[in-house]
Structures are given as C-alpha cells and as structure tokens.
Amino acid sequence: MKRYKIILAITAVVLLQFSCKKDLEPVVYSSLTLGNAFKTKSDAIAAVNAVYARLKGPSVGDNFDYWTVRHFALTDLTTDVGHCSYGGDPGQLSNVQWNSANGLIAEDWRQIYKLIANANNAIYNLSNMSAITPEEKSQFLSEMKFLRAVAYMDLTDAWGPVVLATEKDVEEASKSPNYFANKQLTPLDQIETFLINDLQAAATTLPLNYVNNSIYSSNDVGRATKGAALSLLAKLYLRQHQWQKVVDVTKQVMDLKVYSLFSTYEGLFAEKNQWCSENIFSVLSDANVNGTELLNHFGPQQHPVLTDRWQYYAVTWDFYNSFDDADDRKKLFFPEYLGVDKLVHKQAPTLGATPPEGIFYMQDVATAKYADPNGANTYYDGHSVNILRYADILLSRAEAINELSGPNAECIDLINQVKGRSHAKLLVAANYNQTTLKDALLQERGWELFYEGKRRADLMRFGKYEAVVNGYLKRTNQTPTVVMPRDQFFPYPLNQVNINPNLNNSGRQ
Numbered sequence: 001m002k003r004y005k006i007i008l009a010i011t012a013v014v015l016l017q018f019s020c021k022k023d024l025e026p027v028v029y030s031s032l033t034l035g036n037a038f039k040t041k042s043d044a045i046a047a048v049n050a051v052y053a054r055l056k057g058p059s060v061g062d063n064f065d066y067w068t069v070r071h072f073a074l075t076d077l078t079t080d081v082g083h084c085s086y087g088g089d090p091g092q093l094s095n096v097q098w099n100s101a102n103g104l105i106a107e108d109w110r111q112i113y114k115l116i117a118n119a120n121n122a123i124y125n126l127s128n129m130s131a132i133t134p135e136e137k138s139q140f141l142s143e144m145k146f147l148r149a150v151a152y153m154d155l156t157d158a159w160g161p162v163v164l165a166t167e168k169d170v171e172e173a174s175k176s177p178n179y180f181a182n183k184q185l186t187p188l189d190q191i192e193t194f195l196i197n198d199l200q201a202a203a204t205t206l207p208l209n210y211v212n213n214s215i216y217s218s219n220d221v222g223r224a225t226k227g228a229a230l231s232l233l234a235k236l237y238l239r240q241h242q243w244q245k246v247v248d249v250t251k252q253v254m255d256l257k258v259y260s261l262f263s264t265y266e267g268l269f270a271e272k273n274q275w276c277s278e279n280i281f282s283v284l285s286d287a288n289v290n291g292t293e294l295l296n297h298f299g300p301q302q303h304p305v306l307t308d309r310w311q312y313y314a315v316t317w318d319f320y321n322s323f324d325d326a327d328d329r330k331k332l333f334f335p336e337y338l339g340v341d342k343l344v345h346k347q348a349p350t351l352g353a354t355p356p357e358g359i360f361y362m363q364d365v366a367t368a369k370y371a372d373p374n375g376a377n378t379y380y381d382g383h384s385v386n387i388l389r390y391a392d393i394l395l396s397r398a399e400a401i402n403e404l405s406g407p408n409a410e411c412i413d414l415i416n417q418v419k420g421r422s423h424a425k426l427l428v429a430a431n432y433n434q435t436t437l438k439d440a441l442l443q444e445r446g447w448e449l450f451y452e453g454k455r456r457a458d459l460m461r462f463g464k465y466e467a468v469v470n471g472y473l474k475r476t477n478q479t480p481t482v483v484m485p486r487d488q489f490f491p492y493p494l495n496q497v498n499i500n501p502n503l504n505n506s507g508r509q
Helices: 043-054 071-075 086-093 105-126 134-159 165-175 188-205 226-239 243-255 294-298 390-405 407-421 432-450 454-461 465-475 492-498
Strands: 006-008 014-017 028-030 279-283 344-346 359-361 387-390
Touching: 014 407, 043 105, 043 134, 071 086, 071 105, 071 134, 071 454, 086 105, 105 134, 105 165, 105 492, 134 188, 134 226, 188 226, 226 279, 226 387, 226 390, 226 454, 243 390, 279 390, 387 390, 390 407, 390 432, 390 492, 407 432, 432 454, 454 465
Parallel strands: 344 359
Antiparallel strands: 006 014, 014 028, 279 387
16 A cells, blocks of 8 residues: 655755655655745645654654654653663663753654644644645644644653643744743643544544545555544543543444454564554654664664664563563564674573673563564664554553453453464453452553553553552662652753743752
C-alpha cells in the first residue's frame, strides 16, 4: 500500500513533499512565502504533511527526533525497562538522576512544541482558505488537531501543566517575537478538556481509512483516522481514570471492525511489514529515502550481521529476565552472540562478575524491536514506530473493566488475546482478584509495549512508579532515587525557564 512520505525543512517557509514512489529522490514541491502560501489545495496538503513530518524530525539528515528515537529517552529510559550504558544526558535518565539541564528533556520539549507551532500555523491559515471545499477543510483541520493532540498528550504526560498554545495565538505571536515569553501555565484539566473536544470532533470527521478517498489520491495509511482519534481519546480517559468512558470508547474502536492483532509479535515490528491491521497510528519510514535511525540507536554493538550499531537504547537485564522463556516476546532480543570482536557477548552470571577470556559481559541487552536483522542494513532504516496499536486498546479496555468490576470473563479474555499471540502463559480468572489482576496488567503492558513510549505513563497511572523503579534500582545495587510526588513530572527544561520564568520547578532542579 502507498504511504505518505513527508519532510519539513529547517526554515518555516520551505515545504518539501516526497513522491509516493519509493525509489525517487525528494523534490521541492513549492517554495511558500507569506505572499503565495495557502492559495491552493496542493498548498494545504503540503502544510498538513509538514505537521506529520514533525513526528519524525526536521529533515532526512536528522530523523531521530521526537517519536523516532529521542522521545523514548523520557518514556522508557527513566523506568525499569530501558537502559543506556553511555554517559551524559541519556546516562542521567537511565540512572534516574536527571535535572532540568538535561539535554534530552530539553530536546523533547522543543520538538513537541515545534509540531504544535506548525499545526497551529496551518490551522490558522487553512481556516481562512477559500480555495478548498468545506469537506477538504474539515478533513485537513481534523488531521492537524489530532496531531496536535498527540503532542499535547506527550507534553502533559511528561510535564503536567504546560502553556496551551492554539491557532488563536498565531496572529498575536507573529506580531511579537516575545509573545510566549511570560505566558502562564495552563491547568492540566483545561488542557485535557481542550483535547477531548478536538478529538471528539476529529472522530466524527476523519474516515476509517483512505481507500478510494475523495480528497487524497492514494491510500495514505499513515494518516490520522477515525480509529486513531477514538484511540487517543480512550488513552486520555484512561489517564483521567474515567473507566466507564474508556470502556465505551474502546468498544467504539473495536466495533469499527478494521483492527486486529497481527499473527506474530516479531512480524509486527519487521521492517518489511511497515503497516498492518494492528497499527492504528504510526510514524512510517522508507530506508534511505525517508528513513529514521532506529536501527542505529537500538541495534547491538559488535554484532556480526547488524554492524556499526550503538546499543544506545537497550533493555535492562532485570526486565529481560522477567519474561517467561516460552514467551515469543523474549525472542526479540540479542542476549548472546559472537561479535566481530571475536568475543562472546552475553549476560554476566552475577552483578559485577569479571568475564573470562573470550567473553564480554554486556551491561544491557539490545532489542530487535527496531533492529530487524532481516531488514535493510543501512544507516537510515525503514522501521515504523507505532504510536497507537490495537493490543494497547485491548489492554486498556481490560484495565478499565477490572477497575470497574474486578476480573470477569471479558477482561481475562482481552489480556489472553494479547498473551496468546506471543505464546505466553495465559491467565486463569480464578487465580486473580481486582488487586492482583491490576499488578498482572501492569506487568503485561511492560512486556507487550516496551519501547513504545508507554512505560512511564503506565507506571504513573497505576501509582507504581516509585515502587517499581526504586525496586529495580535496589535489585541492581543502585541508589533508589525516585521520590513521589516530586517525580510525577519532569522539571521544565532550564533553557525554557530562562525564557519564561513562569515555568517554575518545584521538584528536581
């Protein structure tokens, strides 16, 4: 199936659009200025595509920002799941010892707000266009409001109250370069109400898919859909603990009859399978043409097949060892191999053990989730990144049902659908009560969704962040550093506090 391929230039006035043919080089679609922009439908589509591009990065030469690598530093490295053996900013996060000067915290903030700024600018200008039909305008605005909602969900997961900027601020901001310098933080409940309204409206406008779509000429599977808007809405209700609304909205997603679990867990993440019926909303790539650097960052060091990889975002041995051996998800790692350095890379038998001759004890274990050994062995790979997928909807529904009434047949079945796909040991309802099933659900979400940008938010929602992360640190002879409620949110980036002193940090500095 064809997919949109989009890229945003560093400057705000140049928009590039990729051909839908995989092997062509990117070409300049148009040079948009204040005088000629937003005049035609093609201009509108280019503006919409540029907002999608911000999920990835500013250009093909730097496609490891936001959802295509760096966002995982905040969502997974800071938990019991992710690990980085390097120093600096990622090492701080991996050791759960960050502060407001951490560069990756600042970078995530910056890239997310870039997407919001692009979306607001496009929404403002497209709303005033007369060259597109009302149907086209409604479609384009719904896509951009969905993307903006993705960004604000990530911002508020990480920082809680932030500055809510919308299309209403565009004109004033264009008149004053310091317009946002002293903006007050918007209360979290106000931001969530804003997002709910946008997502509910988008769900009524966006199509189920883009097959034979009257607005777009190809089946652009990477675009926002009705199912994506409903799924993100369900995730927001989940965060709010509005359990009945989660049950209601997840049923709407399931009743669309367009999503299902992929047959294998490994196949779901294979580079050759960039899109399938489990993917509700993903960031898509093509190796070399419009690729990302997932394989480089996640791939194993000194590997005989995946060469010149960094094992930058890896998994803790503690988490890896929590899998049952029969679970297919445990097979999606590189726990032992003969490296090009002629050393056997493997796990140490005990913490701090000295390796014998010919052995190298790895500090962590690389995952094959984004390092497909059968994929393109190139600098820029073609992996997709799933922001929303059907397994998460099933587990979210199970969580809400359990919170409302405890374990029942449907709740257990939803979890077992996910476990069964990976041949993991199935749950038996009689063995669980509401509390123990909640613990099992949190563990299941870790096994199923590691490095998909969900772990820290899950631990926070379950009220387990301090206990789980400090427990991991203790088991690995590290100092427990998590203190709640101080660490519910990250500190606002120091460089942003210097611009806007209203971003007061009351926790880690």
